[in-house]
Each structure stands twice: as structure tokens, then as C-alpha cells.
Amino acid sequence: MWIDPIVEEVRKNREEYAARFNFDLRAMGKALQEREKVSGRKMISLAHASWIEHAENNEESTCTEDQSDFHNQKVN
Numbered sequence: 001m002w003i004d005p006i007v008e009e010v011r012k013n014r015e016e017y018a019a020r021f022n023f024d025l026r027a028m029g030k031a032l033q034e035r036e037k038v039s040g041r042k043m044i045s046l047a048h049a050s051w052i053e054h055a056e057n058n059e060e061s062t063c064t065e066d067q068s069d070f071h072n073q074k075v076n
Contacts, residue, residue, distance in 0.1 A: 021027040036043055 018028065021031065
């Protein structure tokens with residue numbers, strides 16, 4: 001069986017990261033959220049972007065004006 005070295009490296013890093021938090025998903029999530037806050041990068045949320053599902057299904061979008069504006073924004 002062929003072993004992909006990139007996949008193995010990702011798995012190793014994942015295991016090491018999880019071990020740093022004693023495999024506690026809440027602690028990992030909290031740490032990642034804190035990292036997002038201090039990164040200085042603009043974060044966007046697609047939680048209310050129903051237009052994505054419509055676009056994927058080739059359906060007519062029923063998104064709100066706010067969602068349309070969001071869709072048309074360019075994110076750096």
C-alpha cells in the first residue's frame with residue numbers, strides 16, 4: 001500500500017495539535033477563535049448566505065438586499 005507523505009504529515013500535525021489541548025475539541029475551538037481575533041484579518045461569515053445553496057442548485061436566489069451586497073463584496 002502506497003503512503004502519501006503529505007497526508008502523513010497532515011495527520012502527524014493534527015495529532016500533535018490535538019495533543020496540545022489534551023484532545024479537547026472545545027479548547028481547540030476556543031484557541032482557534034482567539035487566534036482569529038488577534039490575526040488582524042477580516043473575517044466573514046457565510047452563516048446567512050442562502051444564495052450559495054441556490055447558486056449551487058442553479059435556482060433563482062431569494063436573498064435579501066444585505067446578502068446581495070455581501071455577495072458582491074470583494075474580500076482582500
